[in-house]
Amino acid sequence: MIDFENLAAAMGELEEDTVKEILESVDSLEAANQAMEACQKGMDTVGKLFEEGEYFVGDLIYAGELMTDAVEVLKPWLAGTESTGTKTRMILCTVKDDLHDIGKNIVRSMLEAGGFDVLDLGIDCPASKIVETARAEGIKIVALSGVLTLALDSMKATVEAIRAADLDCKVIIGGAPVSAEACKNIGADEWAHSPQKTVATCKKWAE
Ligand code: B12
Numbered sequence: 010m011i012d013f014e015n016l017a018a019a020m021g022e023l024e025e026d027t028v029k030e031i032l033e034s035v036d037s038l039e040a041a042n043q044a045m046e047a048c049q050k051g052m053d054t055v056g057k058l059f060e061e062g063e064y065f066v067g068d069l070i071y072a073g074e075l076m077t078d079a080v081e082v083l084k085p086w087l088a089g090t091e092s093t094g095t096k097t098r099m100i101l102c103t104v105k106d107d108l109h110d111i112g113k114n115i116v117r118s119m120l121e122a123g124g125f126d127v128l129d130l131g132i133d134c135p136a137s138k139i140v141e142t143a144r145a146e147g148i149k150i151v152a153l154s155g156v157l158t159l160a161l162d163s164m165k166a167t168v169e170a171i172r173a174a175d176l177d178c179k180v181i182i183g184g185a186p187v188s189a190e191a192c193k194n195i196g197a198d199e200w201a202h203s204p205q206k207t208v209a210t211c212k213k214w215a216e
Pocket of ligand 1 (some may be wrong): 049052053054055056057059060066069070072073074076106107108109110111112113115116152153154155156157158159181182183184185200201202203204207
């Protein structure tokens, strides 16, 4: 029986050995999903302790590395769930001024496992690069990731640039600050927190 509470606590306390030890016992998709949830809960604790001044930027960096390692362990389980034959090309990136990419990388793995050919434009991605790439590659689906509250402004500017360029693109936005209200304000076609919903939405659009 895997102790997911302990995993969340160890992640929050940045106890690498305990995190690794618990992750080693993940042996099913269900356990992998629960472990991912626990790790994210741990990241929330890290964020809270950072806000309270108990953790510093160095701790955030370390937490990021720990989370990236955890995702690597869980990826084979999570990515194995969605395989299909389609290969629609799409863009994914973290928007301008935001350097967080762990969530984006998870979404990328899930999209690739779902049969998408993902053009990953990286982090801090300006709207102009997205527009140019979408036009040059004939891309019809763009997924934007952002974790900072500030990212919502960049998402809005990006969607405006896509619409102004008259590109026939569907846009899905995701990340912690995203919500139905933010989606409406930004003018995106869809929003999601869960990578599974992202894959389902993009599949619907690709049909
Ligand atoms: C690790 C981390 C960092 C690392 C990031 C390393 C990396 N390679 O990404 C580093 C050290 C670089 C960092 C820097 C900073 N960070 Co930081 N960071 C975090 C932390 C602890 C975890 C983020 C994370 O990876 N979470 C785990 C992933 C898996 O979750 P996720 O990104 O939300 O993704 C999931 C979903 O949102 C969704 N999703 C994600 N993308 C997409 C896209 C689509 C299309 C869809 C559909 C879904 C989707 O799927 C994912 C899986 O479920 C958070 C705290 C937190 N609670 O998240 C703070 C946090 C995000 N950081 C914060 C801050 C303030 C900063 C800094 C400004 C600190 C500083 N003073 O320098 C800088 C900003 C740098 C910049 N310009 O971006 C704040 C943001 C506050 C705000 N509301 O704006 C947070 C919330 C901490 C806090 N509570 O204060 N950070």
